[in-house]
Amino acid sequence: MKYILALDQGTTSSRAIVFDNKGQIVSCAQQEIRQIYPKDGWVEHDPNDILSSQLGVIAESLVRAGITAEDIAAVGITNQRETTVVWDRKTGKPVYNAIVWQCRRTTEFCDSLRADGMQSFIYDRTGLRIDAYFSATKLMWILDHVPDARSRAERGELCFGTVDTFLMWHLSKGKIFATDYTNASRTMLFNIHKLCWDDELLQLFRIPKQMLPEVRPSGYKYGYADVTMLGARVPLCAAVGDQQSALFGQLCLEEGSMKNTYGTGCFLLMNAGKYPRRTFVSTDQDGLRTEGLITTVAAGLDDAPQYALEGSVFMGGATIQWLRDEMRMLTSAADSERYALRVKDTNGVYLVPAFVGLGAPYWDSNVRGAVFGLTRGATKEHFVRAALESIAYQVYDVAKAMEQAIHSPITSLNVDGGGSVNDFLMQFQADILRAKVVRPKVRESTALGACYLAGLTVGYFDGIEQIKQNRQTERVFEPTMDEATRTKSVQGWRDCIRLLHRW
Numbered sequence: 001m002k003y004i005l006a007l008d009q010g011t012t013s014s015r016a017i018v019f020d021n022k023g024q025i026v027s028c029a030q031q032e033i034r035q036i037y038p039k040d041g042w043v044e045h046d047p048n049d050i051l052s053s054q055l056g057v058i059a060e061s062l063v064r065a066g067i068t069a070e071d072i073a074a075v076g077i078t079n080q081r082e083t084t085v086v087w088d089r090k091t092g093k094p095v096y097n098a099i100v101w102q103c104r105r106t107t108e109f110c111d112s113l114r115a116d117g118m119q120s121f122i123y124d125r126t127g128l129r130i131d132a133y134f135s136a137t138k139l140m141w142i143l144d145h146v147p148d149a150r151s152r153a154e155r156g157e158l159c160f161g162t163v164d165t166f167l168m169w170h171l172s173k174g175k176i177f178a179t180d181y182t183n184a185s186r187t188m189l190f191n192i193h194k195l196c197w198d199d200e201l202l203q204l205f206r207i208p209k210q211m212l213p214e215v216r217p218s219g220y221k222y223g224y225a226d227v228t229m230l231g232a233r234v235p236l237c238a239a240v241g242d243q244q245s246a247l248f249g250q251l252c253l254e255e256g257s258m259k260n261t262y263g264t265g266c267f268l269l270m271n272a273g274k275y276p277r278r279t280f281v282s283t284d285q286d287g288l289r290t291e292g293l294i295t296t297v298a299a300g301l302d303d304a305p306q307y308a309l310e311g312s313v314f315m316g317g318a319t320i321q322w323l324r325d326e327m328r329m330l331t332s333a334a335d336s337e338r339y340a341l342r343v344k345d346t347n348g349v350y351l352v353p354a355f356v357g358l359g360a361p362y363w364d365s366n367v368r369g370a371v372f373g374l375t376r377g378a379t380k381e382h383f384v385r386a387a388l389e390s391i392a393y394q395v396y397d398v399a400k401a402m403e404q405a406i407h408s409p410i411t412s413l414n415v416d417g418g419g420s421v422n423d424f425l426m427q428f429q430a431d432i433l434r435a436k437v438v439r440p441k442v443r444e445s446t447a448l449g450a451c452y453l454a455g456l457t458v459g460y461f462d463g464i465e466q467i468k469q470n471r472q473t474e475r476v477f478e479p480t481m482d483e484a485t486r487t488k489s490v491q492g493w494r495d496c497i498r499l500l501h502r503w
């Protein structure tokens with residue numbers, strides 16, 4: 001009896017999950033990693049912390065399952081995306097901390113690129129919007145600020161990688177220097193049409209090509225973990241960015257199928273099929289300016305991957321954390337549901353949690369949060385309900401932009417993440433979207449995606465059909481709201497966004 005080990009190296013923690021051949025969780029171990037904030041808006045991780053915590057949870061998950069590394073058929077890695085590491089090719093020693101995706105240190109440079117009219121050039125090749133979020137400018141920053149880094153990189157002495165690459169390099173003792181299409185597509189250096197590093201982008205960001213890893217499918221026999229690292233020579237058979245992994249884990253394998261993760265933020269991804277779609281044109285949605293969605297590569301098992309459309313909402317579950325920690329209206333996130341259900345609606349109150357600006361599809365970093373529609377009769381219950389509804393409205397806005405891009409209506413949304421346990425939120429989402437909301441039994445979609453990809457690669461799973469049979473739905477939320485109420489509610493939300501832009 002063999003198992004699959006999924007490594008989920010996330011922003012706040014490293015996790016290891018042992019899965020059986022039904023896709024059920026056998027054991028799980030988790031360790032937080034230290035967040036380093038050297039300056040306002042800067043975020044780093046110690047790469048050694050990433051590695052040691054990951055090794056620690058691997059050992060713990062095996063012990064908890066009562067197995068050894070010999071019992072593992074394959075390892076799949078899924079990781080926080082865009083986070084940038086540079087290390088010495090001989091020693092493996094990082095030359096600087098990992099610069100985390102959240103880090104804003106290169107914002108000014110990105111603004112200047114946009115001002116220079118580079119957006120459409122970069123979008124055409126990478127599917128991305130110019131932003132400090134992606135790896136290119138982070139890597140450039142390291143080469144420009146760490147003494148000797150650029151000359152060493154030019155001499156071929158340094159390696160660049162996202163977290164998947166860094167982990168595989170170390171787990172294999174330097175034998176594997178590779179990444180996958182999904183992670184590469186988040187660097188802003190990768191041509192998503194030709195599926196290769198883009199020479200002109202490398203020139204623009206002044207990145208020596210010799211420091212870049214090879215790019216492979218997400219499910220692929222990358223090589224073996226060194227015996228001294230895991231205790232056995234286990235094959236490493238998947239590397240995949242966390243959101244694309246969740247899309248795969250949710251089995252959104254057909255064009256038009258989509259998932260939303262209700263975590264700190266919300267990440268909505270839709271399978272866009274074989275061809276990347278252009279969505280990055282400013283369109284007018286109900287008179288609102290939207291800037292479209294980014295295009296990214298979806299996880300797959302061969303050199304002809306599908307594409308995905310992606311939109312992120314910055315304040316998802318974090319809105320509820322704010323109610324709990326800053327507003328002190330709740331003692332736990334779960335309380336929000338109880339309060340919301342005590343009232344029949346928000347009594348006209350709308351909360352727009354644009355605390356750090358608005359993400360997709362509005363992309364407005366200058367706006368800030370607001371509350372609309374307060375009356376003397378507004379209560380805490382109304383306020384809490386408005387906060388939960390705001391999460392659903394933001395997801396609705398991104399979903400509508402996706403509908404526009406694929407020219408067909410959304411009928412179903414797969415959900416996961418911490419906020420997806422909230423039944424009120426899921427029902428409201430179904431109502432507003434006028435689509436089914438489907439919640440799976442195993443909500444660890446991210447780790448599950450890496451498990452499926454690794455398992456399919458080594459033939460541990462017979463094929464997608466077997467995996468589909470294993471999938472269990474925990475609950476389906478059907479839309480029940482009458483159309484007049486729905487339209488009025490959405491119009492109210494859109495009016496708020498419109499007013500916010502003016503303010």
Ligand code: ADP
Nearest residue numbers: 262263264317318320321333334417418419422
């Ligand atoms: P992340 O991976 O981003 O850390 P998780 O998937 O663990 O996020 O989800 C945590 C988020 O979910 C928190 O922001 C929290 O406020 C929110 N959350 C947890 N439980 C609930 C709930 N019952 N209702 C609404 N939001 C919730």
